[in-house]
Amino acid sequence: MSFPLDGVSLDEPILDGPRLRPRNGGAPDSLVVLLHGYGADGRDLIDLGNAWADLLPGTAFISPHAPDPCGEAPVGRQWFPLSFRDPHELARGAEAAAPVLAAFLEVELAKYDLPPSRLALVGFSQGAMMALKIATTAAVAPAAVVAYSGLWVEAAGGVPRDLQLHTRPPILLVHGTEDEVIPAQALFASARGLAEAGVPVEWHLSQGLGHGIDDGGLAHGGAFLAEFLAPKSR
Template sequence: MSFPLDGVSLDAPLLDGPRLRPKAGGAADSLVVLLHGYGADGRDLIDLGNAWADLLPHAAFVSPHAPEPCGQAPVGRQWFPLTFRDPHELPRGAQAAAPLLRAFLDVELAKLALPPERLALVGFSQGAMMALKVGLAEDLRPAAVVAFSGMWVDASAPHPAPVSNPPPVLLLHGEDDEVIPAQALFGSAKALAAAGVPVEWHLSPGLGHGIDDAELAIAGSFLAQSLGGRSHGAR
């Protein structure tokens, strides 16, 4: 699962969105990229950075707006179109959107002079699909991937290929999710484990398509553990 950057058109829109500097001040020792869901934009998730600032005081946060206007939410954005009719649109859509997101990650890491192992990807819903798609690419290997209320779109393949040198993955899902049923959590976890990915999961009782305080705490601890220590060196 690699995404050649020469496949990104020079006319493609550049991704950007709200940012948070490290709470501790100074140079960032890690980068957390927050990927919003279908019909939202980067402002929807950037406050997660404030929620995790005490756990990750040296981390920078960025929440890019997805590249396309949303077909079903005029003021929102989408990583790829959804018709809810084509059973193949999720893997195809995520694959098509991946090169632009990967190019954004490369630029952001270069700005901060950080290697990929100091990167964490966090996504919600469609953004979770993108976080898993790009985060499990063989040529990236971030520190961690966190997916709220989403799924691994490649789990639908009859025999998902083993993932080379995968990062740890955390899946979180509401038991009463009305948009992406909780069964997607179990299917994704099973397929990821079969592909050799170290995966943890949490199911939130009574939660719909959203993020609750318990999930925030679990995800924050997971990120702090994955990015723990200033292994990139004194800066």
């Protein structure tokens, strides 16, 4: 992904988590990385791979555990500390966590001999923040991003006028109308900011849903991934 890796060593395993091999039994033709939310771990999202396996039979899925223990959930993990008391902490936290995640993505793509154009990122909540951060700052864009119940952190305090995006991958934002953790307004702020920055963005609101993923959001996410990860000759 060619993200700055200062201070990150590739000599040791960076991140790891549950994995699913392609349903068709062959070598992966694409990779979907699932990024969990604050206080969870990789086990929280790996079943999305099973839900989408028929749509993406040649895709490998991995759901890495975030690098740090979560202070608010002793058995969970976090991509960065989170309090929501400081409007700038999201941008600072995602910026600090991005190099480790980017290094992990580089290792995984090399393992399967896949280019970034065969990678999709799916995130939930804090994981969605990380997916959107990586997707718009890597030197080469992933194929697609699906962000559930999250936020583009650049939009948290108002998108800077001088913001320069490196890449503009297609993005799907999905949110519940009754989200009590990250209000649905975050979807509209993110969609507006991304669109103003020239990013192709779609969105879906799940009526009556809180902080989670329902069948409608799952179906929209799977169809979006299948559109951009359809098998291509390499």
